Amino acid sequence: MACLSLPSIVFAPKASNLSLDYLNRSSVCLSQIGFGPIKNSRKVRFSVCGALRNIDADDFRHPLDKQNTLIMRAIPGLNEIVKGVLGTIAERFMVLENMGNSVLVSENQLPELYQLMAEAAEILKTEAPDLYLRQSPVPNAYTLAISGKKPFVVVHTSLVELLTRKELQAVLAHELGHLKCDHGVWLTVANTFILGAYMVPGLGGLIAQVLEEQLFLWLRAAELTCDRAALLVAQDPKVVVSVIMKLAGGCPSMADQLNVDAFLEQATSYDKASSSPSGRYIRNAQTRQLTHPLPVLRAREIDEWSRSREFRTLLLEHIIRSIWLCRRSARDGVGWI
Numbered sequence: 001m002a003c004l005s006l007p008s009i010v011f012a013p014k015a016s017n018l019s020l021d022y023l024n025r026s027s028v029c030l031s032q033i034g035f036g037p038i039k040n041s042r043k044v045r046f047s048v049c050g051a052l053r054n055i056d057a058d059d060f061r062h063p064l065d066k067q068n069t070l071i072m073r074a075i076p077g078l079n080e081i082v083k084g085v086l087g088t089i090a091e092r093f094m095v096l097e098n099m100g101n102s103v104l105v106s107e108n109q110l111p112e113l114y115q116l117m118a119e120a121a122e123i124l125k126t127e128a129p130d131l132y133l134r135q136s137p138v139p140n141a142y143t144l145a146i147s148g149k150k151p152f153v154v155v156h157t158s159l160v161e162l163l164t165r166k167e168l169q170a171v172l173a174h175e176l177g178h179l180k181c182d183h184g185v186w187l188t189v190a191n192t193f194i195l196g197a198y199m200v201p202g203l204g205g206l207i208a209q210v211l212e213e214q215l216f217l218w219l220r221a222a223e224l225t226c227d228r229a230a231l232l233v234a235q236d237p238k239v240v241v242s243v244i245m246k247l248a249g250g251c252p253s254m255a256d257q258l259n260v261d262a263f264l265e266q267a268t269s270y271d272k273a274s275s276s277p278s279g280r281y282i283r284n285a286q287t288r289q290l291t292h293p294l295p296v297l298r299a300r301e302i303d304e305w306s307r308s309r310e311f312r313t314l315l316l317e318h319i320i321r322s323i324w325l326c327r328r329s330a331r332d333g334v335g336w337i
Contacts (some may be wrong), residue, residue: 022039055314060225061225062225065218065221065225101134104131112165125180126176127181129152139158140155151179155168162255166236167239173233181225181309213288213289223292224298225290227240237306241299241302244295264300
């Protein structure tokens with residue numbers, strides 16, 4: 001089980017409320033739960049997997065994701081049309097395509113990759129989907145979920161070669177974020193476009209005419225949400241930013257020379273360069289047909305969220321809940337931490 005590196009919690013005096021001021025006051029690392037009495041200590045060690053066990057998708061959903069999802073759902077009949085078309089054509093094509101040309105990961109097949117997915121799913125409290133590893137020189141990972149069937153995630157071999165194990169787990173957590181947030185049908189529509197199935201007669205024209213631009217706008221917002229899911233699992237913004245940086249311009253032979261801080265400075269420079277009216281116009285033109293936000297913008301977003309009160313409060317709420325559960329277990333005779 002993966003144990004995440006959260007700041008330590010020091011209990012407040014009994015009469016006081018625990019607040020954010022109690023974060024980062026000691027160097028005690030959170031680790032697995034052990035049983036037995038606490039003697040002369042007010043510091044607690046516990047599993048972060050337990051701390052995040054009750055997390056809800058709306059706890060980390062990006063505001064732009066919420067906004068654009070409402071817009072998508074407001075298009076009359078669109079959801080039913082998309083489900084009907086994809087359910088009869090694209091689903092069979094994509095499922096058989098991956099079953100026939102990829103390796104299904106399991107406890108007995110690529111067990112290390114299987115464990116990374118299982119740990120990420122446990123932390124985010126979502127069911128682990130089927131996972132396929134596919135030979136491809138293009139670093140990529142994607143999720144498909146159609147018609148209520150069990151979803152699956154596909155990871156390309158070149159992505160595995162490019163990333164560290166922590167970074168790879170962050171990618172898996174990103175894909176799980178799509179499932180946790182029920183991005184489902186719209187995500188599959190976008191991935192169908194990306195993977196070329198839009199060439200199926202009738203599919204591309206139907207969807208493209210109705211929602212292509214709005215779809216891409218929503219998908220860019222959804223990606224920001226899933227970067228947050230990656231951070232909740234990785235618990236280190238540098239891991240998530242490093243993934244984004246490597247996808248923008250990384251290669252295995254020079255990965256050790258990449259600098260996350262320099263990439264974040266690049267993001268700041270981009271913001272300044274695109275802040276003028278002409279710069280904003282060019283940026284909008286650059287991103288209009290993209291399924292993902294620009295890498296520097298994703299890096300900046302996740303860096304800012306990692307330092308936000310919202311993020312720290314989210315973790316603290318779940319930490320306090322876990323401490324309460326441990327205390328209740330102790331009262332019930334199960335034991336103390």
